Amino acid sequence: MQTTLSRCFVLLGLSVSLLARAQGTPQSGGDFANNPEAHKLPSETILVKGAWSSASDSETPVPEGGRVANKVFLNQYFGLTYTLSPDWTERYTGPPPSDNGYYVLAQIRPADTFKGTSRGIILITAQDLFFTPAGNALELMNFTKDKLNADYKVEQPPALVRIGNHSFVRLDYVSPVAELHWHALATQIRCHMVQFVFTSRDTKLMESLIQEMGRMTLPVEAGPISGRGGGEVPVCIKDYAQGENVLERIDPLTAERRFNPVPVRIIIDKEGKVKHVHFLSAFPDQAKAITDSLFQWRFRPYLRDGKRVEVETGIMFGRAPRQPTSSSAEAVNE
Template sequence: MYTKFSISLVLLALSVSLLARAQSAPQGGGDFSDNPQPRKLPREAILVKGAWWTASDSVTALPEGGRMANNVYANPYFGLAYTLSPDWTEKYTGPPPSDSGYYVLAQIRPAETFKGTSRGTILIAAQDLFFTLTPAGNTLELINNTKDNLNAEYKVEQPPTLVRIAKHSFVRFEYVSPVAELHWHVLATQIRCHMVQFVFTSRDTKLLESLIQEMNKMSLPEEAGPISGRGGDGVPVCIKDYASGENIMERVDPVFAERRFNPVPVRIIIDKEGNVKHVHFLSAFPDQAKAITDALFQWRFRPYLRDGKPVEVETGIMFGRAPRRPTSSAAEAVNE
C-alpha cells in the first residue's frame, strides 16, 4: 500500500509536469557518430539535440532571463523583483519555454538552513497569451479555465478571487489533494500579455499564507493586473496577431534548407517606424531561426499609433505547424 508521503510526491511531480509541458534541453547530445572525441557529459544533465530558445540580440530582456541572486528573484523583462527570506533558494534552473509559450521561471524550495517544521515549494511560471492552447484572452480567464478543468482528484478550496498584493491586482485560486493532503495556492497577474503566476505548495496552510504575505514586498510594473498587463509605459505595447492583414506593408517569406514539422513560436518587437528591431524564438532549430530572422528583418509594418503618436509594438507569429490542444480523450489517458 502506498504511503501518504509517496502519493504526495507523485501528485506534486504530476502537477508540475502538467503545468510546464516543457521540452528537453537540446545541446549537442549523445550521438557520437560525428564526434569521435565527445566531451564528458556534465553530472545531473541530459543533453539532447533539438529546438531551443534564441534571440536576435543579447541586450533585449527576455521572459526567461530572470535570475535568483542574494535572495531576490529579479526579471527585467517583466519588471518584477521578488524578495524571499534567506531560508529559500533555487537549486536548479527551469527548462526552456515550451512551444505553446509556457515558462518555468524559477523553482524555489527551502534551503539547508531552513528551520521550519513544514516544507513547501514556490513555482514562478509564465504563460504567453499569444501562444496558449487554452481559449482565454487574459489571466483571469486562464485561471477560471484551470478551475473548470481541475482533475477530479483535486478539490477547490477557494475559487478564483481578485485580491490585492503589493498594491496590484491578482487572481487567487486554491485547491487541495485530499489524498496527499497537499495544498496549492495560486496567485496570478498579467504583464506584457503573459500570465505570471506564483504557485505555492505545502501541507501547511499557515506556511503558505506567510509566503503569500511576503509577496507584498514585491515590486511590479504599473500595468500588472489579471485583465490588463498589455505593455506600454516604457515597454512595447503588446497586441495579439498584429502581424496580419493590412498591418503588414512588406513581407518576405523565410527560405528553409530543410523541411521540418515543429511549431516555431516567435515574438517580435516592431519599432516606431514599422521595422522589426528584435526577434525572440521560444523554440526553433538553429537553421530555422536564421532563415526566419533573415526574413523578418525585411518585413515592414504599418506604425501603430497610440494617442496619435507611433509606439513600439510586441506581437507573436507562429511559423510551421501550430501545436494542437489535447483532446479530452488524450487528457484522460494522461491522467490515467
C-alpha cells in the same frame, strides 16, 4: 533423438563460449576498457540541442532571462523583483520555454538551514497569452479551474485579491489523497500570465509566504485583466502581424522540412521595422531562416494617442500545437 542431442551439444558449446567470454572481459567493461584514450562525456551538458529558445540579440531582455542573486529574484523583462523568504533558495533553474509559450521562471524551495516542520515549494511561471485561446490572466485561471483533474478539489475558485499595491487573481485547490495544497496567484504583464504557485501541506506557511509578496515590485500596469505594456516597454497586441498591418512580407526558406511549432515574439519599432526577434522554441536553422525573413517585413506603424509607439506581438510558424477546444471566455462568465 540424434537431432535432440545435437541441439544440446550446440547449446552447451554456446554456453561455454559465452561463459569464457564473460570471464575474459575486464570488470570495467565498455569502450574505455579497449580505448584508453577515450574521453569521458561532460555531465549536465546538452551536446546536441533540439528546438531551443534564442533571440536575435543579447541586449534586449527576454522572459526566461530572470535570475536569483543575493536572495532576490530579478526579471528585467517583466519588471519584477521578488525577495526570497529567509532560509529559502533556488537550487535548479527551469527548463527552456515550451512550444506553447509556458515558462518556468524560478523554482524556490527551503534551504538546508530551514528549521520548519513542514516544507513546500514556490513555482514562478509565465504563460504567453499570444499562444493561448485566453484573452487575459483572469480567463486563463478560470480555464485552469475548470480543467483540474478529478483528483483535485477546488478550495477557493478564482477571485480577485490585492496584496500590497498589486492585484492578482487567486485560485486554491487541494489533493485530498496527497494532502497537498496549492495556492496560485496570477497577474498579467506584457501579455503574459505571471503566476506564483505555492505548494505545501502547511497552509499557514503558505499564507505567510503569500503576504510577503507585498514587498515585491511589479509594473504599475500589471493586473489580472490589464498588463498590455506601454510606457517604457512596447505595447503588446495579439495577432498584430496579420492583414492590413503587414505591408511587406518575405516567407522564410529552410533547407530541411520540419513539423514542429515555432512560436516567435517580435518587437516592431516606430517605423514599422522588426527590431527584435525572440524564439520560444526553434531549431537553429529555423531561427536563422525566420530571423532573416522577419527583418525584411514591414508593418503599418501603430498609433497611440496620435503618436507612433513600438509594438510587441506573436507569430506562430510551422505546425501550431493543439489548443483546448473549450472556450475560456465561457469559463470566466460562470
